[in-house]
Amino acid sequence: MRRSRQHRVIGGVCGGLGRYFDVDPVLFRIVLGVLAVTGGLGLLVYGVVWLFSPEHGEEHNEGHRMLSGQVGGQGMAAVLTALSGCAVFLTTIGRDSEDPFPLLVTAAVLGGTYWSRRRRREVAQAMAADPGGAATVTDAPPAAGPPPAPGGPSWWRGGTEESGYLWGPDDGGTDTAGPASPPRPPREPRSPLPWLIGPVALVVGTVATSLSWSRPLGTALQIGLACALAVIGVGLVVSARYGRVRWGTMVLALVVGGLLVCASALPKSIGTEWHTQVWRPAGVAQLQPRYELGTGAATLDLTGVDPGGRTVRVDAEVSAGRLRVRVPDTVRVEVSTRTDVGVVRLPAGRGSHEDVDVVVNDRRNTVLVPTAPVGERKDGTLRLWLRIDVGYLEVIR
Incomplete structure (x- = not known):
């Protein structure tokens, strides 16, 4: 499954899903939109698929690029979309009401998907019976080609030396047989901005928790962790624009998100005063x-x-x-x-x-x-x- 370049509204996820399952992408837009506004799961699923699905005509996805050190706008948008969906989903944990509306919409979309596939199958059978009226399928995937010859860029680097990756072994060296590799261009000085995200998030989270300490313990921790997660999200965006996003920052975001889930599960009756x-x-x-x-x-x-x-x-x-x-x-x-x-x-x-x-x-x-x-x-x-x-x-x- 690859994201669509032509039929895209945000990241081309629904267009790619529609092309992969051979249905109208509007069906996926409806169900993801409903799940997004009724619990945040739509944003979470959209961001994850956007992050780990390559675009049509490309070999690597945005998650692969981020792990390799090359951070782009689409990768950051996918991460922020998933984090936003996770934040909205956390606000719904612990509610006593059970809203069946998302399930009904999901069932309706699945029914529409089945009907659309059945309709397309009938049209394909009619076209097979009348070959003269058959139309050429557009937007077909490229034909399979032979595997690349050995000696090219390594899979973990995903590109040329000019792509600016931070780690990964060299594709060649002077200590082996064959011509020597060209000299690597000088690396740009690293920005100290990524190193400041963690301390700033800690300070902001501590201050927010202290200001809300009069509330129940779970609520105070949720406010502090949510503020820290917001600082990390802003830091990721700024680092992608002016500096380098480090893998430790992504791990920190996952840890803070896990702590936020645990804090939301605490009973509201637990106070902060003994x-x-x-x-x-x-x-x-x-x-x-x-x-x-x-x-x-x-x-x-x-x-x-x-x-x-x-x-x-x-x-x-x-x-x-x-x-x-x-x-x-x-x-x-x-x-x-x-x-x-x-x-x-x-x-x-x-x-x-x-x-x-x-x-x-x-x-x-x-x-x-x-x-x-x-x-x-x-x-x-x-x-x-x-x-x-x-x-x-x-x-x-």
Whole structure:
């Protein structure tokens, strides 16, 4: 598949896909446009195909040129298009709404593609039945030729010495048999601009995160990383125009994009301030239906609670930090825990022993029978539902 030179609107991707699949390129423009405005995937797919598909009549794609050190306007446009699509896609992560509109449009385009191919097949059969009316196919690919003779430019260099590549072994040398290679032209002085992209992005990201530190931790990190990614994108454009784009800058962009994905997955309940909270109800009347803390260390002391022959439920949750719950040994306690990432420590219960586990996405149920002397035991049950996203969860009897 090669990008089209004639039927192009931006990069010739849809024109090349239409020619490759023998359908109208408008179908691909519709589906990519809809996916671009409804979630950013259209921009991401378009940029990736643009980057790794050569143009009609050329041998190497833009990604090959960038890896070889030759950065052009089309390569930078493809990278920025893919990064823009990735940024738009990250803003849709975590939404509860499920919009079926992109799927419906995709299904409609696939149906139109099938109908178009079937229609073209019928036309081809009609033309085969009437050879006199057959038309010459235009824009046909060039005829296959013999492979190039050995001794030409290496595949990793992709061009002549004048193309300005930064690395790759020489195509010849004076220490081997045969004529000596012509002297290489003096290399232009390297610009210090690519070396400044990383530090500037770090400073801008740190300042943006500090200014938004009053918001939830995930939101603050997303703002800082998004600003850093924007600085890297601007630096790539400026470097392509006035300097050299280094491979480390591309790796930095991928790392920052990965961190942005991780930051967008953090729960919004995790704050940036550490709090210490102790709840100590003296009886059932003082119990709250739910105890909750965002980020910090929380202690729930239920040793003074007497269920009075009933089943009393208590919910406690900490987003990030430590949750410690003290329960009496005179009543029956049913514990249900849920931990995303952290450490869980539970006392010995029915059919289990006391253990400390490092867990990921863990759910467990434990029943703690009374251990006090028979004369001190009380009727009733404490039913606990404990939740911690990231941190340490402990139940003490």
